[in-house]
Amino acid sequence: KQEVTQIPAALSVPEGENLVLNCSFTDSAIYNLQWFRQDPGKGLTSLLLIQSSQREQTSGRLNASLDKSSGRSTLYIAASQPGDSATYLCALGAGNMLTFGGGTRLMVKP
Amino acid sequence: DGGITQSPKYLFRKEGQNVTLSCEQNLNHDAMYWYRQDPGQGLRLIYYSQIVNDFQKGDIAEGYSVSREKKESFPLTVTSAQKNPTAFYLCASSISAGLAKNIQYFGAGTRLSVL
Numbered sequence: 001k002q003e004v005t006q007i008p009a010a011l012s013v014p015e016g017e018n019l020v021l022n023c024s025f026t027d028s029a030i031y032n033l034q035w036f037r038q039d040p041g042k043g044l045t046s047l048l049l050i051q052s053s054q055r056e057q058t059s060g061r062l063n064a065s066l067d068k069s070s071g072r073s074t075l076y077i078a079a080s081q082p083g084d085s086a087t088y089l090c091a092l093g094a095g096n097m098l099t100f101g102g103g104t105r106l107m108v109k110p
Numbered sequence: 111d112g113g114i115t116q117s118p119k120y121l122f123r124k125e126g127q128n129v130t131l132s133c134e135q136n137l138n139h140d141a142m143y144w145y146r147q148d149p150g151q152g153l154r155l156i157y158y159s160q161i162v163n164d165f166q167k168g169d170i171a172e173g174y175s176v177s178r179e180k181k182e183s184f185p186l187t188v189t190s191a192q193k194n195p196t197a198f199y200l201c202a203s204s205i206s207a208g209l210a211k212n213i214q215y216f217g218a219g220t221r222l223s224v225l
Contacts, residue, residue, distance in 0.1 A: 004152070006152075009150070034213070034214075036216075041198075041219070041221070042218055042219065043114075043116075043200055043216035043217050043218045043219050044153075044200065044202075044214075044216040045216070046213050046214070046215070049213055089152055089153070091152075091153075097155055097158075097168070097169075098153075098155070098214065100152030100153040100154075101152050102150065102151050102152045103150075103151075103152055
């Protein structure tokens, strides 16, 4: 059974810092990997989707990478802003299911 | 204004009561899903539906039931058999079956608490 782990569970950084969020998984037989953002008490917003044949995807200040051989994905956020404060979740797509990690709660301080 | 609408935003359940959470989408998506999120944790799949009149159990279906009579609607009933229903419930949809290949779009969620 797929297990998805996100470390750290919480992260606090000063504004302007570049940062990396980590996602590790146990089964490399996946269709894709998605990164989502969740604001407190709200639903999820899809940030980036990486297909299993791809190595990375970029959107603005966000860059996500996928290394299936090591079972890892990273979400890189450049020049962080207070508006980036949220919980970030990764999810692995395989079979008919998405399996989610527990999320990293990010706080960017002004 | 396209999207997924969940209602109510907050819901309270009494002991032994069944409650129904609403999820409506106007994105013309075939597939719909229900997830449960507990504090500080990721999402766990309760049920999903790839097409009208068809649905499948996810990882934690016990104590829940669903129906899919219309493409736009996928209500979730939390039955009295669900002994620990307090959680945040999220509904999602995607364009088609083969859900893992498509981006899922999420509603704003319903927070269910037990009185």
